[in-house]
Structures are given as C-alpha cells and as structure tokens.
Amino acid sequence: xxxxxxxxxxxxxxxxxxxxxxxxxxxxxxxxxxxxxxxxxxxxxxxxxxxxxxxxxxxxxxxxxxxxxxxxxxxxxxxxxxxxxxxxxxxxxxxxxxxxxxxxxxxxxxxxxxxxxxxxxxxxxxxxxxxxxxxxxxxxxxxxxxxxxxxxxxxxxxxxxxxxxxxxxxxxxxxxxxxxxxxxxxxxxxxxxxxxxxxxxxxxxxxxxxxxxxxxxxxxxxxxxxxxxxxxxxxxxxxxxxxxxxxxxxxxxxxxxxxxxxxxxxxxxxxxxxxxxxxxx
Amino acid sequence: xxxxxxxxxxxxxxxxxxxxxxxxxxxxxxxxxxxxxxxxxxxxxxxxxxxxxxxxxxxxxxxxxxxxxxxxxxxxxxxxxxxxxxxxxxxxxxxxxxxxxxxxxxxxxxxxxxxxxxxxxxxxxxxxxxxxxxxxxxxxxxxxxxxxxxxxxxxxxxxxxx
Ligand SMILES: Cc1cc2nc3c(=O)[nH]c(=O)nc-3n(C[C@H](O)[C@H](O)[C@H](O)COP(=O)(O)OP(=O)(O)OC[C@H]3O[C@@H](n4cnc5c(N)ncnc54)[C@H](O)[C@@H]3O)c2cc1C
Ligand code: FES
Ligand code: FES
Numbered sequence: 023x024x025x026x027x028x029x030x031x032x033x034x035x036x037x038x039x040x041x042x043x044x045x046x047x048x049x050x051x052x053x054x055x056x057x058x059x060x061x062x063x064x065x066x067x068x069x070x071x072x073x074x075x076x077x078x079x080x081x082x083x084x085x086x087x088x089x090x091x092x093x094x095x096x097x098x099x100x101x102x103x104x105x106x107x108x109x110x111x112x113x114x115x116x117x118x119x120x121x122x123x124x125x126x127x128x129x130x131x132x133x134x135x136x137x138x139x140x141x142x143x144x145x146x147x148x149x150x151x152x153x154x155x156x157x158x159x160x161x162x163x164x165x166x167x168x169x170x171x172x173x174x175x176x177x178x179x180x181x182x183x184x185x186x187x188x189x190x191x192x193x194x195x196x197x198x199x200x201x202x203x204x205x206x207x208x209x210x211x212x213x214x215x216x217x218x219x220x221x222x223x224x225x226x227x228x229x230x231x232x233x234x235x236x237x238x239x240x241x242x243x244x245x246x247x248x249x250x251x252x253x254x255x256x257x258x259x260x261x262x263x264x265x266x267x268x269x270x271x272x273x274x275x276x277x278x279x280x281x282x283x284x285x286x287x288x289x290x291x292x293x294x295x296x297x298x299x300x301x302x303x
Numbered sequence: 304x305x306x307x308x309x310x311x312x313x314x315x316x317x318x319x320x321x322x323x324x325x326x327x328x329x330x331x332x333x334x335x336x337x338x339x340x341x342x343x344x345x346x347x348x349x350x351x352x353x354x355x356x357x358x359x360x361x362x363x364x365x366x367x368x369x370x371x372x373x374x375x376x377x378x379x380x381x382x383x384x385x386x387x388x389x390x391x392x393x394x395x396x397x398x399x400x401x402x403x404x405x406x407x408x409x410x411x412x413x414x415x416x417x418x419x420x421x422x423x424x425x426x427x428x429x430x431x432x433x434x435x436x437x438x439x440x441x442x443x444x445x446x447x448x449x450x451x452x453x454x455x456x457x458x459x460x461x462x463x464x465x
Contacts (some may be wrong), residue, residue: 025324028307028370055366058347065325070371116437118415119348121360122367126311202436203349 023049026065030073032180034152037069041176044069049131050178052091059133061124071126076180085148085183088223090126097118098126104187105301106195106297110141110211113197126179131170131236135205135278139165139235142182143227144211151183158183165235187297190216192250193201196286206230207271208283210290214250216298221245225248226258239266241287250295259287260266306391311372313338314382322368325446329353332379333370340380340410344439349457351438354411361418383417385427393417393455404442412438416452426456 028051034168041048044067066184076091079100086102098111098120114120114128114137128138129149142149142161150156152267164172173179186283187193190218195211208231215223224245229235246256268283270276306321313336322331329346332338332355344350346363353365385391393413396402403409410448412435419426419434426434431452440448 025368025370028324028368028373030373051371054368054371055363058366059366067372068324068368072371115348116351117434117456118351118354118361118363118364124361202433242408253370 023060023062025049025051025057025068027067027095029067030070032073034076034180035154035166037071038151038152038154040069040176040231043179044176046175050173052124052127053093055119055123056127056131056133071124071178077124081186082183084186085094086186087150088125088182089185090130090179091124094120094123094125094128101300102186102190104189104297106145106187107141107184108192109199110195110209112136113199116203125182125249129164129182130173130179131163132168134233135230137197137206137229138194140209140227140229141211142184143162143235143237144195144213144225145184145193146213146225147185148183149179150183151177152180153177156180162191163239166235167257179225186212190298192216192294192296192298194290194292194295194297196293197284206217207274208268208279209235210224210283210286211214212218212290212294214245214291214294214297214298216250219249221248221250226290228262228266228283228287229284231268231271232268236266238262238265238287245291250291250298252292255288255291255295256284258291259284262287306443307330307370307373309369312376313376313402314378321370322367324370326369328364328367328369328377331376332364338379338381342407342410344396344407344411349437349439350408351411351415351435352408354438355394356414356418359418359421361415380414383413388421389416393420393452396451396455397448400447400451400454402447403445408438408440408442412440412452416455420456424456426452428453431456 042203049066052071076089078089080087093112100107147161192214197206198208209229213225225240226238227243240261241258248254268280307324309322310319336394342352344352348363354361355364
C-alpha cells in the first residue's frame with residue numbers, strides 16, 4: 023500500500039477526528055511493517071499513532087495494560103510477576119522487525135500468520151477501543167471475525183489488558199515454524215486454571231493452520247475436571263479436529279498439519295502445567 | 304501526490320528535505336542522500352542487508368517509510384566509526400577474522416551487532432546468534448561473523464569503543 027500523505031496527530035481524539043474525516047482514504051499507521059502485505063493501488067493518508075503516548079506496559083490491579091503502540095521487542099523484554107507474553111513475542115519474526123512492529127498492528131488487522139491473536143484468545147485478554155470514549159471488549163468478541171471491522175469508522179485500539187496470572191494458573195504457547203524467523207505453521211496457546219490438583223477451567227486457542235484464529239472448545243471440554251497428565255493432554259488434543267479444519271501448507275498435507283497441531287496442543291498444555299508448577303522461562 | 308517536510312538527524316547531521324511520503328527509508332538513504340552503504344537484498348524484511356539504527360534500535364529500512372523518521376535519529380553504516388573517526392572495533396575484527404567475502408550483507412550485520420553491543424556490552428554468543436537471526440549471508444557460513452562479533456565485544460570491553 024502506498025502513502026500520499028503523513029499526518030502526526032497529538033492525541034487519540036485528534037487521530038480519530040482526522041481518520042473519521044478521511045474515511046477510506048485514511049489509514050492508522052503504527053510500525054508500518056504491514057504496509058507491505060496490504061493490497062491497494064490507491065495511495066492513502068497515513069495517520070501516525072506512535073506519538074500518542076501509547077507505548078507502555080503497566081501493572082494495574084488484576085491486569086497488565088499494554089499500550090497499543092508498544093513494540094513487540096519491549097513486550098519480549100518486559101518482566102513482571104508471572105508474565106508470560108515474552109514467550110511468544112521472541113518467536114515473532116526477527117529482532118529488528120519486533121523493534122518496530124506493535125501489538126496493535128499485529129491484532130487490528132489479523133494476517134493468517136499472526137501469533138498474538140492466538141495468545142490473547144487463550145489469555146482471555148480485554149481490548150480497549152477508543153471511540154470518543156474508551157470501551158472494553160473481551161477477546162472472544164474482538165476476534166470473532168477480522169477486527170479491522172471495528173476500526174473502519176476511525177475508532178482506534180488504545181490498549182490491551184492481560185489478566186495477571188495467579189499461582190493456580192498455567193500458561194503455555196507453542197509456535198511450530200521451519201526456523202526461528204519463519205511464519206508459523208501452527209500456533210497454539212493454552213491457559214489452565216487448577217483447583218485442588220484438577221483443571222477447573224481451560225482456554226485453548228489455535229492459529230495459522232486455520233483460516234482465522236479460534237478457540238478449540240472440544241479440547242477445552244475434554245480437560246475439565248481432569249488431573250493434568252500427558253495422557254489427558256493427548257486425549258484432549260485428539261479432539262481438535264472437531265473444532266478446526268486444518269489446512270494444507272506449502273510442502274505439507276492437511277493430515278500432516280493436523281498431526282503437527284495435535285502435538286503442538288500437547289506441548290502447549292505441558293508448558294502450561296509446568297508454568298503452574300513455577301516455570302518462568 | 305503530497306509532499307512532506309522530513310526533519311531528522313542522519314549520522315549526526317540534521318537533514319531537512321521535502322519528500323514523497325511513499326518513499327521507503329531505504330530509497331531515501333540510497334537515492335536521495337547517496338548513502339549507498341545500506342543495501343537492498345530482499346526488500347521485504349527477510350535478509351537484514353538494509354538495517355539501520357533508528358533512535359539506537361536496529362530496524363529494516365526497506366519496511367520503513369522515510370516519513371516515519373520525522374524528529375528521530377538515524378545512523379547508517381556510514382555513521383558507524385571508531386571514536387577517532389577511523390575503523391570501529393567491529394569493522395576491525397571483521398577484517399581480522401576474514402569474516403567478509405562479497406561483503407553485501409556486512410553493513411546490515413555490523414549495524415545489528417552494534418545495536419546489540421550498545422544495549423548489552425557483555426552479550427553472550429547466544430545473544431549474538433539471536434540478534435543476527437534476521438541477517439542472511441550467502442558466502443561466509445556465519446562462523447567467522449559470529450567470532451568477529453564476539454572478538455569485538457572483548458575489544459570494546461578492553462579498550463573502550465574506538
Ligand atoms: C518479514 C515479516 C515477518 C513477520 N512474521 C510474523 C510472524 O511470524 N508472526 C506474527 O505474528 N507477525 C509477524 N510479522 C508482523 C506482522 O505481520 C505485522 O507486520 C505487524 O504485526 C504489524 O505491526 P505494525 O505495528 O508494523 O502495524 P502497521 O503496519 O502500522 O499496521 C497494521 C494494520 O493495523 C492497523 N492498526 C495499527 N495500529 C492500530 C490501532 N492502534 N488501532 C487501529 N488500527 C491499527 C493499521 O491501520 C494496519 O491496517 C512479520 C512481519 C514481517 C515484515
Ligand atoms: S532488504 Fe530489507 S530485509 Fe532484505
Ligand atoms: S559476505 Fe557475501 S553475503 Fe555475506
């Protein structure tokens with residue numbers, strides 16, 4: 023996508039007003055790394071979001087709040103109590119791209135390879151949208167279809183709120199890729215809540231090998247009430263085909279991808295169980 | 304097509320130019336400023352030949368629009384020098400180790416290594432490997448590149464930069 027103008031607003035309100043005026047001729051721009059992937063022959067006016075004070079990570083009560091324009095490298099380097107976001111961020115592309123790509127850019131227009139939507143779905147994140155005032159939306163609703171739908175009228179993503187995980191929570195994410203910097207073949211994230219040694223709640227999400235990131239309800243249901251074990255995880259993962267139609271990928275049949283997804287689900291669940299036992303890296 | 308008055312610093316000097324907002328940073332540096340040390344390999348964020356420092360962080364200039372540098376500070380390979388204006392320790396160790404063959408990837412690799420060593424002067428070999436994940440070299444096989452960066456880290460620690 024080409025740019026014909028570049029505007030640097032000073033506040034979220036100003037950015038929204040400009041975008042409303044521009045309509046389809048305007049484009050919010052954060053890191054700008056996705057311009058390359060976006061079709062469109064008609065040049066647009068870019069409205070820069072990097073000067074609006076939206077680059078921060080704050081611990082606020084039960085949540086970590088991450089400003090929408092925070093680069094992935096900052097999220098990767100951040101450490102906080104039971105912080106788990108670095109795990110996936112360090113697997114997204116290269117260090118240099120993470121220096122520029124923002125959390126907002128990754129989740130406002132979801133590309134097939136995007137990893138963060140999977141993690142945010144599993145974590146039950148809340149998305150803070152500015153539409154003249156700030157309003158919150160749960161990840162299930164936000165990712166129910168392409169989130170770009172929410173921003174057509176000039177509204178903007180302001181922040182992402184991630185629940186602070188408690189001692190009885192376990193989180194794990196797994197990205198299967200050909201090498202450290204490659205796009206994902208399958209990404210899985212899992213959040214487990216344990217009570218008296220049993221799984222009291224589970225959120226498991228997948229992305230990349232399916233048309234759009236989603237949760238896997240059959241897998242989640244199969245985990246409920248069970249004691250975490252490799253056997254339980256394998257049995258639950260074997261049900262993933264009920265929830266997702268895995269697509270073939272370059273050099274891989276759909277059957278191979280389905281196998282890869284099952285193995286990745288087991289890995290993510292094992293990582294989540296280890297996290298609940300105190301794993302930090 | 305609109306015009307934008309870009310005001311930024313490049314290698315320590317203030318630059319003010321009217322530019323076409325659709326120009327990438329790589330085009331701006333090479334074609335408008337004549338700084339040809341920054342290379343174009345893939346043009347899509349995968350090879351690292353085009354790396355520059357933006358406010359001290361390494362970024363791919365092929366993916367960045369020049370307008371995004373407004374009010375910011377850029378350092379290209381031409382701006383990476385020793386304190387006396389001569390060779391930077393990284394440039395010296397790359398020569399000493401024979402880490403350069405055709406040389407096309409080297410500006411990007413030096414920029415990536417410089418960003419890492421500024422941030423983490425005592426970087427481990429694992430840190431160096433991770434940092435250079437985004438740099439492709441078709442000639443050297445990487446071993447000599449890694450040892451040149453490691454050696455330069457020792458150099459920086461021993462002698463101070465440059
Ligand atoms: C070579 C390469 C490899 C990559 N590999 C991966 C990978 O493996 N996994 C992965 O997850 N990502 C990967 N990415 C990153 C990803 O594809 C996007 O490029 C990146 O996440 C976009 O972030 P950005 O800040 O640059 O967004 P931009 O390019 O600035 O914007 C992206 C979109 O989001 C909109 N937008 C941005 N911020 C807001 C906001 N606050 N409110 C409303 N709309 C907004 C923009 O209008 C635009 O439509 C890769 C990128 C590259 C270049
Ligand atoms: S030219 Fe920019 S990464 Fe290859
Ligand atoms: S020295 Fe030739 S590409 Fe690296």
